Amino acid sequence: xxxxxxxxxxxxxxxxxxxxxxxxxxxxxxxxxxxxxxxxxxxxxxxxxxxxxxxxxxxxxxxxxxxxxxxxxxxxxxxxxxxxxxxxxxxxxxxxxxxxxxxxxxxxxxxxxxxxxxxxxxxxxxxxxxxxxxxxxxxxxxxxxxxxxxxxxxxxxxxxxxxxxxxxxxxxxxxxxxxxxxxxxxxxxxxxxxxxxxxxxxxxxxxxxxxxxxxxxxxxxxxxxxxxxxxxxxxxxxxxxxxxxxxxxxxxxxxxxxxxxxxxxxxxxxxxxxxxxxxxxxxxxxxxxxxxxxxxxxxxxxxxxxxxxxxxxxxxxxxxxxxxxxxxxxxxxxxxxxxxxxxxxxxxxxxxxxxxxxxxxxxxxxxxxxxxxxxxxxxxxxxxxxxxxxxxxxxxxxxxxxxxxxxxxxxxxxxxxxxxxxxxxxxxxxxxxxxx
Numbered sequence: 120x121x122x123x124x125x126x127x128x129x130x131x132x133x134x135x136x137x138x139x140x141x142x143x144x145x146x147x148x149x150x151x152x153x154x155x156x157x158x159x160x161x162x163x164x165x166x167x168x169x170x171x172x173x174x175x176x177x178x179x180x181x182x183x184x185x186x187x188x189x190x191x192x193x194x195x196x197x198x199x200x201x202x203x204x205x206x207x208x209x210x211x212x213x214x215x216x217x218x219x220x221x222x223x224x225x226x227x228x229x230x231x232x233x234x235x236x237x238x239x240x241x242x243x244x245x246x247x248x249x250x251x252x253x254x255x256x257x258x259x260x261x262x263x264x265x266x267x268x269x270x271x272x273x274x275x276x277x278x279x280x281x282x283x284x285x286x287x288x289x290x291x292x293x294x295x296x297x298x299x300x301x302x303x304x305x306x307x308x309x310x311x312x313x314x315x316x317x318x319x320x321x322x323x324x325x326x327x328x329x330x331x332x333x334x335x336x337x338x339x340x341x342x343x344x345x346x347x348x349x350x351x352x353x354x355x356x357x358x359x360x361x362x363x364x365x366x367x368x369x370x371x372x373x374x375x376x377x378x379x380x381x382x383x384x385x386x387x388x389x390x391x392x393x394x395x396x397x398x399x400x401x402x403x404x405x406x407x408x409x410x411x412x413x414x415x416x417x418x419x420x421x422x423x424x425x426x427x428x429x430x431x432x433x434x435x436x437x438x439x440x441x442x443x444x445x446x447x448x449x450x451x452x453x454x455x456x457x458x459x460x461x462x463x464x465x466x467x468x469x470x471x472x473x474x475x476x477x478x479x480x481x482x483x484x485x486x487x488x489x490x491x492x493x494x495x496x497x498x499x500x501x502x503x504x505x506x507x508x509x510x511x512x513x514x515x516x517x518x519x520x521x522x523x524x525x526x527x528x529x530x531x532x533x534x535x536x537x538x539x540x541x542x543x544x545x546x547x548x549x550x551x552x553x554x555x
Contacts, residue, residue, distance in 0.1 A: 140270045149259045154523045157255035158229040162245045164218030166407045167282035168292045170195040173216050177279050184265040193296035193468045203271025210537050211276040211311040212256035215283035218447040221245040224517035247519045249392040273541040278290040280335040294486035312498040312536050315486045316503040319511045322525035324502035326478040329435045333452035334412040336484035341407040344440040345540050350399035359396050359405035362439045369433050373425045383414035414481040450488040455495035457547035465539045501529045
């Protein structure tokens with residue numbers, strides 16, 4: 120009797136998985152297309168909120184599949200809506216489309232030679248974070264699922280999002296604007312899945328973490344005011360460059376001496392400092408710009424408070440003045456624990472349990488977090504490094520490389536997650552990390 124009960128429970132718990140179609144032939148035939156799309160997008164990258172040609176190619180593909188298409192969402196975003204033949208829940212899948220102002224430095228046959236203007240400067244443009252692979256993967260998922268509408272219990276939304284790297288100054292963009300413009304409504308999304316390829320994770324591997332997975336990001340700008348003087352007579356002025364150096368040094372002590380790093384990681388990085396016009400003039404002002412990364416909102420609150428106190432005090436100690444402005448970027452990328460637990464068996468079934476790893480939280484940031492503030496979501500990392508490689512290049516660098524062979528696993532995983540979620544009776548409740 121006990122064995123019978125166990126068998127019944129297993130059938131009830133996993134029966135939904137069996138309802139998904141067998142897709143081995145579709146996966147085999149789609150891989151070459153996905154690689155071709157990825158290489159096209161890599162060779163023709165576009166900056167945030169400027170993904171015009173990328174959007175056109177995506178929209179044309181979705182339309183060719185008979186998928187309902189919405190364009191111009193959050194400037195250049197594309198949304199595809201695929202309604203199954205059976206009623207049910209709504210699952211969303213997201214891919215980001217934008218490239219970075221980075222000049223590519225390799226000998227790939229599909230290397231980017233594109234240049235553009237960024238913040239008034241002529242720059243190279245490169246898919247240095249793998250968004251080209253994300254787009255190609257989701258196009259592949261859309262093609263496969265569109266052929267099996269009769270097996271879809273509910274609706275799939277394909278979200279191709281611009282400006283994940285951040286909209287240009289003075290513009291809105293990215294996931295926040297897509298949410299604002301109603302991408303999670305009409306029909307209302309019940310859950311959302313996304314992935315990020317990783318150049319330092321071997322092909323065939325998937326990494327995930329329940330709960331807080333990626334950091335909240337904030338931008339800060341510090342304006343320092345001193346007193347201009349001749350470079351030969353520093354005593355007659357107040358040096359804002361010296362004050363800036365002391366501020367930068369002081370900010371790092373907040374991390375090293377005041378943050379409980381056994382709780383979660385935290386980072387303050389200065390990415391830009393601007394001051395002066397020539398070698399023999401002590402300037403009047405300096406500007407410091409940087410990023411803050413936190414994985415705990417209480418720590419974020421403490422860090423912000425101490426930065427404001429320290430910037431003002433250090434400047435005054437050296438006879439100057441300084442103000443700091445801190446603006447929110449992304450929230451913490453928070454994988455819904457209940458939904459994560461529900462989908463892990465699917466991920467392991469696709470990739471093989473031995474290839475699925477629980478990872479630690481990372482201080483990179485993702486605006487996928489804005490979707491997760493509204494609906495339960497799961498975001499995972501997909502291996503893109505050639506197995507056996509001794510050196511891999513990090514994201515956002517000129518030498519960044521991704522192995523094309525890693526993308527098919529992404530197609531399989533998102534496809535199977537979609538089918539299994541829609542076929543299940545579970546609808547996890549929304550849960551987020553408390554904001555202090």
